[in-house]
Amino acid sequence: MRKVTIDDLHLKGKKVLVRVDFNVPIESGKVADDTRIREALPTIRKIIADGGKAILMSHLGRPKGGFDPKYSLKPVAEHLSTLLGMSVKFAPDCVGDEVRKMVDELKEGEVLLLENVRFHPEEEKNDENFARELASLADVYVNDAFGSAHRAHASTEGVARFLKETAIGYLMQKEIEYLSKATSNLEKPYVAILGGAKVSDKIQVIKNLIDKVDAFLIGGGMANTFLKAKGYEVGKSLVEEDKIELAKEILDEAEEKKVTFLLPVDCVIANKFANDAEFEVVAVDKVKPDWMILDIGPETVKRFGEVLENAKTIVWNGPMGVFEFENFAKGTFEIAKILAEVTKKGAITIVGGGDSASAISKAGLANSVSHVSTGGGASLEFLEGKVLPGVAAIRDK
Secondary structure, eight states, X not given: OOBOBGGGSOOTTOEEEEEOOOOOOEETTEESOOHHHHHHHHHHHHXXXXXXXXXXXXXXXXXXXXXXXXXXXXXXXXXXHHHHTSOOEEOSSSSSHHHHHHHHTOOTTOEEEOOOGGGSTTTTTTOHHHHHHHHTTOSEEEEOOGGGTTSOOIIIIIGGGGOSEEEEOHHHHHHHHHHHHTTSSOOSSEEEEEOSSOSTTTHHHHHHHTTTXXXXXXXXXXXXXXXXXXXXXXXXXXXOGGGXXXXXXXXXXXXXXXXXXXXXXXXXXXXXXXXXXXXXXEEGGGOOXXXXXXXXXXXXXXXXXXXXXXXXXXXXXXXXXXXXXXGGOHHHHHHHHHHHHHHHTTOEEEEOSHHHHHHHHHTTOGGGSSEEOSOHHHHHHHHTTOOOHHHHTSOBO
């Protein structure tokens, strides 16, 4: 997939409309985690350095289609000013006469952040007139919001139809390059670690990767459904009863294709779903009837580690247990440590957004793997083999 990138454009004097992903947590009027803002800096700095006029747009949260101060991007403009070391102008809306006036007054190398595009219900409906109005603010459109690339909204897909010059930014380029390594041109052995609560969330990923990987390592709540499919009793653990037959089919297919499909051999069980629960480590065939599985056990970590040690490409999507509870985060953190070790030895390690990204960052190892995706839903759909509307809308080289 060869898309026009920001490096292919002449930006001097041009009004550059950039879709960024500034959907960040705001606490007491301040940005609480600026990872996504920092990831967009290389693209913004490139526009400033080339003498372009940067017009940034993003969504924040899920406002009900009208102005809501709780979801205003104003604190983001203030934080971005600090990160860039220059004043970032802030527009009170993303369309309209006042915004147009602010855009027209922009000088080369200046930055303007528009107010939350989701204050207009037309954004999520990908309304043609709204997209056209956004596009009319600029000469060029750059999509650098990988976290929103799987949504066909006005600011991610619609605007691209109304501007001749379109490109992807540096973050989008990096995401596509790394995630492509997990779906094509693979260095083998290739291992996929899948976790999280539900099998149903990962079915398409398994189906898309089963002909590509050498091994699946399965943890998290989804492992319980596979264990039950194999006849194990899992007590009060989370199980998708309606997916047990499907789990059996996946296990059979993996066996037929000689793909290693490792499930936990031991687990951490607890008497209730809480951090202060009583817990113990047991073999998977010794789960107590009224207890629930909340993490993978040390023997499982060891077996997963033996497979990962020789891998050349690893993709990880979904935690191994209830990592939000300190007592049940150990399995997830141990896997994160193993990934950091094999990265040092030259393996390509890709962590696919969402909970896995937050887990690896909690473990303090986000900088010790090859790539941590900024988009949970988008990275999942990419691994499922789906075309992302926000990427498809950009011109091919």
